[in-house]
Amino acid sequence: MIKAGIIGATGYAGAELVRILMGHPSVEIKWYGSRSYIDKKYADVYRNMFEIVEDTCLDDNIEELAKQVDVIFTATPQGFLGSVLNEKILSETKVIDLSADYRIKDVATYEKWYKIEHKSPQFIEEAVYGLCEINREKVKNARLVANPGCYTTCSILTAYPLVKEGLIDANTLIVDAKSGTSGAGRGAKVNNLFCEVNENMKAYGVATHRHTPEIEEQLGYAAGKEITISFTPHLVPMNRGILATEYASLVKKADGSYPTKEEIRAAYEKYYKNEKFVRVLEDGVCPETKWVEGSNYVDVNFVVDERTGRVIMMGALDNLVKGAAGQAVQNMNLLFGLKESEGLELVPMFP
Amino acid sequence: MIKAGIIGATGYAGAELVRILMGHPSVEIKWYGSRSYIDKKYADVYRNMFEIVEDTCLDDNIEELAKQVDVIFTATPQGFLGSVLNEKILSETKVIDLSADYRIKDVATYEKWYKIEHKSPQFIEEAVYGLCEINREKVKNARLVANPGCYTTCSILTAYPLVKEGLIDANTLIVDAKSGTSGAGRGAKVNNLFCEVNENMKAYGVATHRHTPEIEEQLGYAAGKEITISFTPHLVPMNRGILATEYASLVKKADGSYPTKEEIRAAYEKYYKNEKFVRVLEDGVCPETKWVEGSNYVDVNFVVDERTGRVIMMGALDNLVKGAAGQAVQNMNLLFGLKESEGLELVPMFP
Amino acid sequence: MIKAGIIGATGYAGAELVRILMGHPSVEIKWYGSRSYIDKKYADVYRNMFEIVEDTCLDDNIEELAKQVDVIFTATPQGFLGSVLNEKILSETKVIDLSADYRIKDVATYEKWYKIEHKSPQFIEEAVYGLCEINREKVKNARLVANPGCYTTCSILTAYPLVKEGLIDANTLIVDAKSGTSGAGRGAKVNNLFCEVNENMKAYGVATHRHTPEIEEQLGYAAGKEITISFTPHLVPMNRGILATEYASLVKKADGSYPTKEEIRAAYEKYYKNEKFVRVLEDGVCPETKWVEGSNYVDVNFVVDERTGRVIMMGALDNLVKGAAGQAVQNMNLLFGLKESEGLELVPMFP
Amino acid sequence: MIKAGIIGATGYAGAELVRILMGHPSVEIKWYGSRSYIDKKYADVYRNMFEIVEDTCLDDNIEELAKQVDVIFTATPQGFLGSVLNEKILSETKVIDLSADYRIKDVATYEKWYKIEHKSPQFIEEAVYGLCEINREKVKNARLVANPGCYTTCSILTAYPLVKEGLIDANTLIVDAKSGTSGAGRGAKVNNLFCEVNENMKAYGVATHRHTPEIEEQLGYAAGKEITISFTPHLVPMNRGILATEYASLVKKADGSYPTKEEIRAAYEKYYKNEKFVRVLEDGVCPETKWVEGSNYVDVNFVVDERTGRVIMMGALDNLVKGAAGQAVQNMNLLFGLKESEGLELVPMFP
Secondary structure, three states: OEEEEEEOOOOHHHHHHHHHHHOOOOEEEEEEEOOOOOOOEHHHHOHHHOOOOOOEOEOOOHHHHHHHOOEEEEOOOOOHHHHHOOHHHHHHOEEEEOOOOOOOOOHHHHHHHHOOOOOOHHHOOOOEEOOHHHHHHHHHOOOEEEOOOHHHHHHHHHHHHHHHOOOEOHHHOEEEEEEOHHHHOOOOOHHHEHHHHOOOOEEOOOOOOOHHHHHHHHHHHHHOOOOOOEEEEEEOOOOOOEEEEEEEEEOOOOOOOOOOHHHHHHHHHHHHOOOOOEEEOOOOOOOEHHHHOOOOOEEEEEEEEOOOOEEEEEEEEOOOHHHHHHHHHHHHHHHOOOOOOOOOOOOOOOO | OEEEEEEOOOOHHHHHHHHHHHOOOOEEEEEEEOOOOOOOEHHHHOHHHOOOOOOEOEOOOHHHHHHHOOEEEEOOOOOHHHHHOOHHHHHHOEEEEOOOOOOOOOHHHHHHHHOOOOOOHHHOOOOEEOOHHHHHHHHHOOOEEEOOOHHHHHHHHHHHHHHHOOOEOHHHOEEEEEEOHHHHOOOOOHHHEHHHHOOOOEEOOOOOOOHHHHHHHHHHHHHOOOOOOEEEEEEOOOOOOEEEEEEEEEOOOOOOOOOOHHHHHHHHHHHHOOOOOEEEOOOOOOOEHHHHOOOOOEEEEEEEEOOOOEEEEEEEEOOOHHHHHHHHHHHHHHHOOOOOOOOOOOOOOOO | OEEEEEEOOOOHHHHHHHHHHHOOOOEEEEEEEOHHHOOOEHHHHOHHHOOOOOOEOEOOOHHHHHHHOOEEEEOOOOOHHHHHOOHHHHHHOEEEEOOOOOOOOOHHHHHHHHOOOOOOHHHOOOOEEOOHHHHHHHHHOOOEEEOOOHHHHHHHHHHHHHHHOOOEOHHHOEEEEEEOHHHHOOOOOHHHEHHHHOOOOEEOOOOOOOHHHHHHHHHHHHHOOOOOOEEEEEEOOOOOOEEEEEEEEEOOOOOOOOOOHHHHHHHHHHHHOOOOOEEEOOOOOOOEHHHHOOOOOEEEEEEEEOOOOEEEEEEEEOOOHHHHHHHHHHHHHHHOOOOOOOOOOOOOOOO | OEEEEEEOOOOHHHHHHHHHHHOOOOEEEEEEEOHHHOOOEHHHHOHHHOOOOOOEOEOOOHHHHHHHOOEEEEOOOOOHHHHHOOHHHHHHOEEEEOOOOOOOOOHHHHHHHHOOOOOOHHHOOOOEEOOHHHHHHHHHOOOEEEOOOHHHHHHHHHHHHHHHOOOEOHHHOEEEEEEOHHHHOOOOOHHHEHHHHOOOOEEOOOOOOOHHHHHHHHHHHHHOOOOOOEEEEEEOOOOOOEEEEEEEEEOOOOOOOOOOHHHHHHHHHHHHOOOOOEEEOOOOOOOEHHHHOOOOOEEEEEEEEOOOOEEEEEEEEOOOHHHHHHHHHHHHHHHOOOOOOOOOOOOOOOO
């Protein structure tokens, strides 16, 4: 059995990690770290776990934890892992970071968008960006995995094949993303109260959201050049789910015509045909967040709009699963040579 | 592998059966019966099943189906199974009926509350009421299992120990139950439209709901006499979950005092200490439907109110799991000598 | 124009007072008191009021306020008004208290249920309990009105005619009440976050909720004796609305028969026929919270259940309107000799 | 008093018209037309109207109706008014059409997008597009007003000043719109059931939604040329509200720089400073649908993104008020020389 420790086990992403790992046949959780709930029974913080998890919350002493487990998941605020990581930890255990600390290769970009000084930039280079469908081979040999953000996973996977194949002009990409409220975390804020979110919808972080440079970096690799995109997140009155609606101008072919629907579809099939967790929907079917809820799937599809010369791409995932904990487990499976889908064959729950 | 067929596979309860059986290691579904969607791909009706279920919906020919499978689940409207069941079917296969046709022993009571003529009352006697925690041994040898209703499972299990131990006067029992909207089914009715249910709450079927005689019959067995109760269902703007709040007068002891909190708790422990799927919560913790969502658990607890001489009992379950499909699978496990919890170790999903 | 001041203008009840008074032709708000937001523009706290309210939040200096206005509304936590009220204030202005400080006549009962020492019990006797439909005449001449609680308004008005007419045994009364989340206030608590409330339902404060003695006192006056009842509140995933489902044993008539449906209805008609804000629904129609949303109506109805000898009564209101701010304005209208419904002819909003 | 008749009074838009007109001091409704509920009491179809509306639903005989009233509102499916309108009706009464039949000037465009043959195209030319803020003067003298669509009102008003002033390239405009479910109407469809919409989000009608040519036509007038845009509607789990997030490339000035934030704001102020129902929010505040719920306001704002050379515009309105019935009443006020805001000073309801 792989021994796992979680730092930040009482946030929503941490709790989802617990839920998924409870059903994973090859892992046992040895450490439920929670700065806020030290010495409290985990099941008193998440009562769904009553009679399932008997453990008590521990602190976030990552050095001590590193000695005891094979893998550490850090589901912590930005800056935490950056401020405590060291070579000794990485020599003793694998680390999968669900925060943004090691996602962005350029430390200046990180510090500009996150407004935090990076305390251990020396590990950025070796960190592997854990978007399994794209970086699978690199993840297998990593010591430190930067688990992608929820919006970014959805945004990138939805557009990746078309960027990679040069079918769209990546600099025209506009990502309009909508997220359930669990993405805002479990902190007690007026803005996230039921009465403020229910029957309401809004954009936030317009032109300034921190997932923007992460999308730009990864899609830039696919495009083979630096790109600049627009990304707008929105808050939706539901618990889980992200829907990304993405717009881009099609690149005309040599004969002046636009790529056809069939050519676009072929690009998606090329990259995702063998990907268990990316489902390219049938023609005419728009992704819905409910159809992937509780599962590790991303559903994607597209519409070619010849009137405007644009393609509209759509992707849906569960922000706590493929957007966070599920992808972290997928990365863990790769790190330990397990079947990539082990413990992740979760059937979406409907309704 | 046990071969299973489902008639009514495209209702919400049928779809939940599919979800659960997909994760069951000893079962394969051979027949997705759906009168409404014959010849349509199942995954086109429930797109969460895209790339998971490849089958096409078949008809509801139960005689043909009986020849092919080891167990038939009927997740059908009231009256369907009653109108088609025969000895030959029962000699070929096990039948687990999620409708009410074989729940009530007295056919006149059934016909009065359901306003349907029972077409095959000859099987009522042998049918076993499949509330596993109470009828476990009988279920094991049954040919025909009457899977309990969603409200009834919650209502009965919440009060059962106190009725059985004579701690409450069963005729004073009042069950005020609240249900998510999936209990109303997938039929296209104005009353169940999003805009009619959202931001709304109401009682319905007051003093006339069909689950009333079922609760009375089962708790009457526990009480050792016929009883009459009040049952009021309510519609709540959520997808899943039933919460039952139950009120009853405590029976005074010989010395004129009421049973203590400790005595009440001891009664719950007596019946549920070893029941995996019934969780008696810690003192002071009220059950919440969200803590059991997606799982086969029933959470129960109580408050003794000395001011009024009453005990307030509370129970919560997921109406589609323990209230329907999960309990049906639990019954199937018993019928086939499997571990009772096989395929049912679903961790509740939160949030 | 009547000059009004609000202390606690930035809670949900205070904000609803602002909304209603904005449409009241005879009132102008001169003081938006808010301890939390002093010197902040009111419309920055409630952006629905942008370009409607230009004022800035002031403090809660009630002595200064009393000099400037004709009526003060205190939409404040329990204990505030009790700790600051004095004779001088009451000699200068009318006070309508939306908190519980002056609702309960017996100070010991108040202190026991609220766990607060009452600092100015000398005003309890003169305070008038402002349930307009019952205490209309007394309100007209009051200096200090104790505006009823949200649950209590609904619970009392739903049962009042039957208690008053002796048709039910008031000591058998069980009130199972369900409330939208705005009743929990705008404080930043984890329990009230969207993800904790959405898709969830629970009871709370079982057998200990503070509205219990208020209901008992008022219905006790109607019964002509002290009574003890059961009251259980529940939290529902919606913004607004309270639904009370109430159970009581019918009192048999001299001939041993139960009161008929017609006799029960006659009792409701007797008290409510001329009440604009209490709508006795037609036979067979259950109240729904959505049908009164945003309005000052209470919808009530009942079902006689001869099987159990009980009547099930149901009432629905908007907790922020008839359950708080609307009723406060109704009281204000009475205090100042205006038409009782002035500014309150709000048509319920559906959907 | 102006006598009004409504055809289609039992759809959600029709019901909202009734709600608003109930509070309008200068109008009385004489005809509640409803093909589906003829001879049924209106308050039995919408129980919020119990004891408020005593009338019974009538048929949709517009010729008879035209003789009796001063104004007819048609809140009917596409094609209805087109198939019945004639000169006699228009000579007897004013007509405000909430359907799309007279919104689009080019009949071929209408027939292509709506897939309906237009039966009375002879009235298209004289019909006035009733977006009051833009066509106020023309509306005043109209016989036939084409009330704009919900998405279109929001989409157009959000972008109008920047298109009109030439600050953005209108052909780069992308409108990503999100709507509450009341926009889908009260028809009984599986897709609109509570359990299908709740906890779910999706795009629909991608690149084919019928509001697209309406936006293109109106913004084309502002741009002074034909334009082509992208419009994508989404379904959100809430009852009311539309949020439009709009993206467009800024037009560089002669010196190669982009328009500044101040210049953009000045354009909004130029057109909306004196518009009561359009609120240009303060810098940094994103519109939220809840802040306008139940009111006739449109809240708009924008963010200039120099990184991408784009401006992100946002607009929010209540689809049933400013997006349908409220705007219809605003048009009616103009038609009859009333104060434009009469009966429309509805304060948004929060929460």
